[in-house]
Amino acid sequence: TKRKGGKGLRFFDRAMNTASVERLALEADLRHALVRNELRLFYQPLVRATDGAVVGAEALVRWQHPQQGLLTPDRFIPLADETGLITEVGSQVLFEACRQGKAWQDAGHAAFRVSVNVSAVQFGQPRLLETVSEALNASGFPPACLTLEITESSLMSDVESAAGMLRALKNMGVQVAVDDFGTGYSSLSYLKRLPIDVIKIDKSFVRDVSHDEEDAAIVRAIIVLARSLHLATVAEGVETREQEVMLRDERCDSFQGFRYGRPVPPESFPFLLQGVAD
Numbered sequence: 001t002k003r004k005g006g007k008g009l010r011f012f013d014r015a016m017n018t019a020s021v022e023r024l025a026l027e028a029d030l031r032h033a034l035v036r037n038e039l040r041l042f043y044q045p046l047v048r049a050t051d052g053a054v055v056g057a058e059a060l061v062r063w064q065h066p067q068q069g070l071l072t073p074d075r076f077i078p079l080a081d082e083t084g085l086i087t088e089v090g091s092q093v094l095f096e097a098c099r100q101g102k103a104w105q106d107a108g109h110a111a112f113r114v115s116v117n118v119s120a121v122q123f124g125q126p127r128l129l130e131t132v133s134e135a136l137n138a139s140g141f142p143p144a145c146l147t148l149e150i151t152e153s154s155l156m157s158d159v160e161s162a163a164g165m166l167r168a169l170k171n172m173g174v175q176v177a178v179d180d181f182g183t184g185y186s187s188l189s190y191l192k193r194l195p196i197d198v199i200k201i202d203k204s205f206v207r208d209v210s211h212d213e214e215d216a217a218i219v220r221a222i223i224v225l226a227r228s229l230h231l232a233t234v235a236e237g238v239e240t241r242e243q244e245v246m247l248r249d250e251r252c253d254s255f256q257g258f259r260y261g262r263p264v265p266p267e268s269f270p271f272l273l274q275g276v277a278d
């Protein structure tokens, strides 16, 4: 049995080794990707609850990998965070999202909003402020139309420095949204201490909201809490009419989800803008 265990361990070692070799290869590829401009932004519509108008979009990064095809962020954002490459990834994403947002505004959608995701590592870097300000200046995109999405857990990891970063971002005039709200298992007291504008209700609560009384109760409570703190609410992962009806009845402000559109490349987005309110 001892030999068998040894064999198992050796096999495990080899599997680990393969994983780390693959990881190193992907890291090298990602370095190249940043130079060769292989990152792409897809856009998912943000819809106003009252009239269904598309009022903006969330930018979601993809990597057009030369061999592996289009990679979703779960394949490379954690790696970018661990290797520090996230600084460059985040900068490219911010510049491109602001440029695209400005182009849509110039095409006639004057108040069009763009949301950009900021990872925990990025949020911890003081230089984020310069990057945001440079992306806004280079594009001419109005700060008030940019929302930075920061997960509840990144806000909670160091509330004091989070507060400083958020105040600086607010001074620049950008909006801040708490992403994946409800998944951070945190105390709610930070909501009144941090300058936040928007709560994004995590899709795990939205999924069963039309038939699970407990999820419905949680979503209702989040919306009521947000309203009393003067925060706007966005429900993510809205896929069905039943979910939409419930969320609108509870006076959620905006929706995002496959019901209104999957994330698409910018050239496919304009058709989603038909009937957009300015």
Ligand code: C2E
Pocket (backbone or CB within 6 Å): 044, 059, 060, 061, 072, 073, 074, 077, 090, 093, 116, 117, 118, 119, 149, 179, 180, 203, 236, 237, 238, 239, 256, 257, 258, 259, 263
């Ligand atoms: P997230 O910010 O929570 O983004 C929402 C994710 O849910 C997206 O996955 C989106 O495609 C997906 N989604 C949208 N509507 C629906 C729906 O109706 N049903 C379901 N089941 N899913 C829906 P995606 O694009 O794979 O992004 C995954 C995560 O990667 C994002 O989660 C975000 O945390 C991160 N991410 C994406 N882009 C960036 C970026 O530019 N920078 C950083 N740091 N992170 C990013």
Ligand code: CA
Pocket (backbone or CB within 6 Å): 058, 117, 149, 179
């Ligand atoms: Ca997000």
Ligand code: CA
Pocket (backbone or CB within 6 Å): 179, 180, 200, 202, 203, 236
């Ligand atoms: Ca989210």
Ligand code: CA
Pocket (backbone or CB within 6 Å): 180
């Ligand atoms: Ca998420």
